[in-house]
Amino acid sequence: MKYFLLVTSIFFVEQVFSQKKELPPPPSAEPKYIGGTKFNLQKRLSFYPFNKATQIKLVSFRGRPDTTDKIEEMLIWELPIVNDTICFSMLDQVKAINLKQVDSLTDILYNTIYRWNITIGTAGLCYYPRNAILFFDENDKPFEYIEICFECDNLKYSSKKIAQAGVFDHMYNDLQKFFKRLGIKTTEAEFLNKK
Secondary structure, eight states, rough: OHHHHHHHHHHHHHHHHOOOOOOOOOOOOOOOOOOOOOHHHHHHHHHHHTOOOOOEEEEEEEEEEESSOOOOOEEEEOOOTTTTEGGGGGGEEEOOOOHHHHHHHHHHHHHGGGGOOOOOOOOOSSOOOOOEEEEOTEEEEEEEEEEEOOOOOOESOOOOTTTTTOOOOOHHHHHHHHHHHOOOSSSHHTTTOOO
């Protein structure tokens, strides 16, 4: 009986001390995706960069000539940035949005996934962005942006730190309607004053 208790005790102690503790996964360099839940305004405003922004502006811009290329017709399609600073003189339209409009914008960006639909297609390959969402700090300096091409339904984030909820067909449609409702041009025809 002594040997049975001794062997059982040794076996029990071995089992307790031989269990390995699982290590947490290493931090990812990929953007942080959120979604699958419908978020209220307070939660949406807690996502970066909304949680750091003191002002948010919607902008439109045109393609500009590529002065580094020998082909004169070549245009650069991106938010105009010179020396790491957004060049406001090259923007066509700039519109600051209020809290009610931020509510609508964040609802589109973070709650559209809640209306997920299985008929999502692939984005086009043109990527001729004409719009962006700019985030300003307390010194009225832009510190992050989301660049948008409504032609091919694609986005470019200035940083992987920006909380992303995933991209779905509803989001681009709703986002474009939001820009248009606020008088911001989103297509080439609008820039050419064609309806």
